[in-house]
Amino acid sequence: MTTITTTAAATQANVTVATIRTWCRRGVVTATKTAGRWVIDTTSLAHRLTIGALKARRARKTPTLSVETMLAIGGRRWQKNGMDRIYLNDFHQHLGLETTAYKSGNVSSASFDGRGIANGRAAGIACAVSKVYYDVNDGRLYAQHSGAREYEIRFLSGERERFDLVARVFDGIKSDIAAL
Known part of the structure; x- marks a missing residue:
């Protein structure tokens, strides 16, 4: 002992x-x-x-989706014709995608979860999801995407990873809310 x-x-x-x-x-x-x-x-x-x-x-508290928490992580509220939504215009930060761009808007460097990826891949990921919003009326998250929710990334090291893009965005949002 x-x-x-x-x-x-x-x-x-x-x-x-x-x-x-x-x-x-x-x-x-x-x-x-x-x-x-x-x-x-x-x-x-x-x-x-x-x-x-x-x-x-x-x-540990489970992340609560609400108007306050969605605004706290950078959401913008939009209301019209009975619709009440909070849009996350910079949802890429919740995904783990970091990019820098040239003045033209093209991607000049990119990383995903801190690992380098090709600029074209980053642009493809950024375009695969066009909108992410929280519907205040029903309390749910929504994403509009190009149809291919599953995405494969090949990192600069040659390593490949496949993931569900929308699920990853939603998990990132919930994780950021839990960290509040």
């Missing part, structure tokens, strides 16, 4: 020494008091930290 002090346990668990002492008194971790000091079993502490991490993962 390997043991550590309350100070070392607090550092490892990223909590205060008082919290570790409370865990010891309540039996949350296996510990014994020797010469007036707590000595904690490292296996028990590791188990407690694993349980805490699982609970924290479950407690």
Whole structure:
């Protein structure tokens, strides 16, 4: 049985020494008091930290699509004839596509998830989805696309990856909302 002090346990668990002492008194971790000091079993502490991490993962809030969150990530509201939508004009940032352009508008360099891709591929991805919006009336995300939702990218390294473009945009939006 390997043991550590309350100070070392607090550092490892990223909590205060008082919290570790409370865990010891309540039996949350296996510990014994020797010469007036707590000595904690490292296996028990590791188990407690694993349980805490699982609970924290479950407690994370799920992204909520709403007018406020969509505006917070850069959406623009449009209302007309009973329609109420929030358009994400710069939805490419939620996709992981980064481009720079010449004055003519042509792509001068591009990367996808931080890996370089051909400029023509980047232009193809950018054109594959034309609109992304949140419909306030029904609370759903929509995307207008060229018909080919699945897209294959060949990176400059020669590696290939296939993905669902619209699903990836939606996941990026939800991830950005969750980060708010």
